[in-house]
Amino acid sequence: xxxLIANIKRKKLVQLIxxxxxxxxxxxxxxxxxxxxxxxxxxxxxxxxxxLGETEVAVGVKIEVERPxxxxxxxxxxxVNAELVPLASPTFEPxxxxxxxxxxxxxxxxxxxxxxxxDLKELCIxxxxxxxxxFVDIYVLNHDGNLIDASAMCALAALLDxxxxxxxxxxxxxxxxxxxxxxxxxxxxxxxITFAKLGDELVVDPSxxxxxxxxxxLTMTVEDSGKICxxxxxxxxxxxxEEIDKALSVVVDKAEEIRKLVVG
Amino acid sequence: MFLEKRPEKLIDKKGLRTDGRKPDELRPxxxxxxxxxxxxxxxxxxxxxxxxxxxVYGPREVHPRHLALPxxxxxxxxxxxxxxxxxRRKSPAPSRREMELSKxxxxxxxxxxxxxxxxxxxxxxxxxxxxxxxxxxxxSISVASLxxxxxxxxxxxxxxxxxxxxxxGKLVVDLNDVEDKYGEADVPIAMxxxxxxxxxxxxxxxxxxxEFRTALNMAVEGCRQIYEMQKxxxxxxxxxxxxxxxx
Numbered sequence: 001x002x003x004l005i006a007n008i009k010r011k012k013l014v015q016l017i018x019x020x021x022x023x024x025x026x027x028x029x030x031x032x033x034x035x036x037x038x039x040x041x042x043x044x045x046x047x048x049x050x051x052l053g054e055t056e057v058a059v060g061v062k063i064e065v066e067r068p069x070x071x072x073x074x075x076x077x078x079x080v081n082a083e084l085v086p087l088a089s090p091t092f093e094p095x096x097x098x099x100x101x102x103x104x105x106x107x108x109x110x111x112x113x114x115x116x117x118x119d120l121k122e123l124c125i126x127x128x129x130x131x132x133x134x135f136v137d138i139y140v141l142n143h144d145g146n147l148i149d150a151s152a153m154c155a156l157a158a159l160l161d162x163x164x165x166x167x168x169x170x171x172x173x174x175x176x177x178x179x180x181x182x183x184x185x186x187x188x189x190x191x192x193i194t195f196a197k198l199g200d201e202l203v204v205d206p207s208x209x210x211x212x213x214x215x216x217x218l219t220m221t222v223e224d225s226g227k228i229c230x231x232x233x234x235x236x237x238x239x240x241x242e243e244i245d246k247a248l249s250v251v252v253d254k255a256e257e258i259r260k261l262v263v264g
Numbered sequence: 265m266f267l268e269k270r271p272e273k274l275i276d277k278k279g280l281r282t283d284g285r286k287p288d289e290l291r292p293x294x295x296x297x298x299x300x301x302x303x304x305x306x307x308x309x310x311x312x313x314x315x316x317x318x319x320v321y322g323p324r325e326v327h328p329r330h331l332a333l334p335x336x337x338x339x340x341x342x343x344x345x346x347x348x349x350x351x352r353r354k355s356p357a358p359s360r361r362e363m364e365l366s367k368x369x370x371x372x373x374x375x376x377x378x379x380x381x382x383x384x385x386x387x388x389x390x391x392x393x394x395x396x397x398x399x400x401x402x403x404s405i406s407v408a409s410l411x412x413x414x415x416x417x418x419x420x421x422x423x424x425x426x427x428x429x430x431x432x433g434k435l436v437v438d439l440n441d442v443e444d445k446y447g448e449a450d451v452p453i454a455m456x457x458x459x460x461x462x463x464x465x466x467x468x469x470x471x472x473x474x475e476f477r478t479a480l481n482m483a484v485e486g487c488r489q490i491y492e493m494q495k496x497x498x499x500x501x502x503x504x505x506x507x508x509x510x511x
Contacts, residue, residue: 099367102360110468114449218465228476231451231467236374238461244480248473 010213014199024053024207029250031205034261036153038161046162046184050154053207054144056088057151059158060137061184063165065174068124068131076123076131080109082138082151089143105138107232108152111190111221112136114229118159119185125167130174132164134184145208148219148232152192153262159186160263189263190229191255192221195247197237202247204254218247222255270446274431281443283312287436290426290486291399295407295497297414305415307497309407312440313397316404318411323385337382341370343404345393365401372405372425372454372464378418387417398441402427405454405464406490413498422494423463425454426486428479430471435479437486451476453483457491 013023020028032053041047046061068075082105084092097105112118123132136158138151166180196206196214206214216237221230228251233239271282280286291312300306303319326332343365347353358366369391377387389411391404402425409423429439431447444450449469455462471479 097360099363102363103367106360106364114468114470223470225472227470227472228467229470231465233368233462233465234371236371238375238456238459238463239465240460241462241480241484244462244465245477248476252473 006213009209010198013210013213014201017198017201017203022203023209028201028203029254031149031258032207034153034258036157036262038157044158045164046158046160048154048157048161049141050150050157052146052150052153052205054142055146055150055208056140056142057147057154058139058141059151059154060139061158061162062135062137063162063184064133064135065125065130065176066133068128072120073128074124075120076118077133078109078113078118078120078136079133080105080112080136080138080155082108082140084140084143084147088140092140092143103232103234104140104147104151107148107192107219107221107230108136108138108155110230110232111152111192112155112159115188115190115221115223117156117186117188117190117223119187122185125174126169126172129172134159134162143208145211146194146205149192149194149205149258152190152221153258156189156191156262159184188223189259190221190223191259191262192219192230193251193254193258194219197239197243202243218244220247220251222252224259226252226256271442274443274446275434275436279434281431281436281440283440285436287434288482288485290438290489291440293490293493295410295493297410297497297501303411303415305411305413305417307407307410307414309403309410311399311403311438313395314393314400314403315395316400316407317392317394318404318408319390320387320408320411320415320417321390322387322415323382323417324388326384326386331386332384335383336379337377337385337387339370339374339377339379339387339389341366341373341389341391341408343369343391343393343401345396345400349393349396365404368464368466369401369405369408373408373412373423375461375463376409376419376421376423376456377412378420381418387412387415396441398439398444399427399452401425401464402438402452402454406494410494410497414501421456421458421461422491423454424457424487424491424494425452425464426483426490427452428483428486430469430475430479435475435482437482449475449479451479451483453480453487455484455487457487 044060405425454464
């Protein structure tokens with residue numbers, strides 16, 4: 001609900017943005033400072049923490065042996081889940097993932113899956129019988145806007161940090177060799193760029209305040225060769241075709257800039 | 265139960281698709297308005313083999329009450345697939361996919377509705393997919409928009425939705441199930457055609473920016489055609505009422 005105060009704030013924010021300025025002093029196409037740490041959880045096969053301004057996200061990667069899906073017997077499985085844990089925001093409540101958490105996980109998942117970032121064929125152990133499942137668990141620790149980009153960056157950083165176990169097959173059983181570790185086969189590096197529309201302008205990396213007052217959100221994910229691999233519009237506003245085009249014209253360069261930070 | 269197999273080719277030598285369509289051809293679409301007795305508004309669509317029912321209840325009192333908004337109505341949307349709608353039985357419990365689709369469908373329709381005219385009420389939209397053969401989110405939006413109009417809820421415009429995508433290297437419009445599953449990309453959009461406003465935009469798969477622009481334009485053209493069919497379907501309903509009255 002947009003209260004009276006929110007309407008006044010929004011008017012001011014839209015005015016400021018129409019002059020090419022933002023309330024925190026950033027340019028319209030400028031991200032907040034990004035800090036990426038890898039290997040923060042020893043017990044996880046891979047992990048990372050990303051700070052995007054005051055937004056903070058942790059991702060842990062776990063790998064387990066499971067039965068493959070019937071339609072992809074020779075491929076490993078990727079599962080992305082997001083938890084909006086109550087310590088991250090006064091508006092988050094305990095309980096099963098709500099639609100926001102599910103959308104967040106699915107948008108991050110779509111980028112990784114469409115870009116074929118993980119070589120799932122390499123994760124097959126015995127076709128039709130046993131494959132590795134990669135669990136990517138997104139844990140939002142502090143919500144200050146743009147959870148999608150922070151989570152996508154963090155997921156990629158954690159996947160790049162992931163060390164798989166070596167294994168051997170003995171009589172149809174998989175024996176894990178704990179002392180033998182090798183990196184997860186990563187082939188592509190999808191990076192998501194999120195825009196918020198405020199008035200007639202688009203800004204990247206919306207802060208929480210901007211998110212609360214925006215008309216609509218648009219996320220585009222770009223893979224290594226500059227192809228778009230996922231898109232998601234969010235929020236109950238609309239975009240014109242011109243606005244979509246405008247986002248498209250900056251998104252590839254912006255993604256390259258962020259990719260350098262994440263991949264290093 | 266049977267499992268479908270990937271057809272060898274999604275586009276044949278003549279450039280036709282698995283169901284014989286040209287790349288820019290929509291499936292046959294039939295909308296019917298006012299198909300359910302109890303709902304305040306309802307509509308049905310058959311688009312190729314996809315069959316979807318939409319029903320609207322409201323504006324009505326919000327339950328539970330604390331969800332009511334003092335300045336406008338809440339739109340609630342449930343997209344749900346019948347267990348028998350797909351080859352393998354789908355569990356009737358809402359999946360994560362259905363939760364996401366309920367959200368994006370709601371957000372595709374909200375911009376069209378004058379919610380501020382009905383404070384402290386809810387408008388409840390129920391979408392049941394009876395048979396799924398690809399393109400269910402788009403067909404759901406198109407048919408839900410008709411159900412809302414049928415319920416007499418004031419709207420800025422009808423919302424029409426259509427997908428475009430890439431299969432076997434070719435850009436095509438209105439993907440069916442196999443094209444969606446085995447194709448290279450899928451771009452579903454929804455728009456208020458009269459206002460040039462895109463209210464749903466998603467993509468999965470991979471497209472370079474140039475291909476994406478072309479696909480987007482194809483989807484927009486698809487929306488235009490569906491928009492005309494939606495208007496015809498509404499007019500048809502009122503023509504029937506007039507006939508009844510004149511009897």
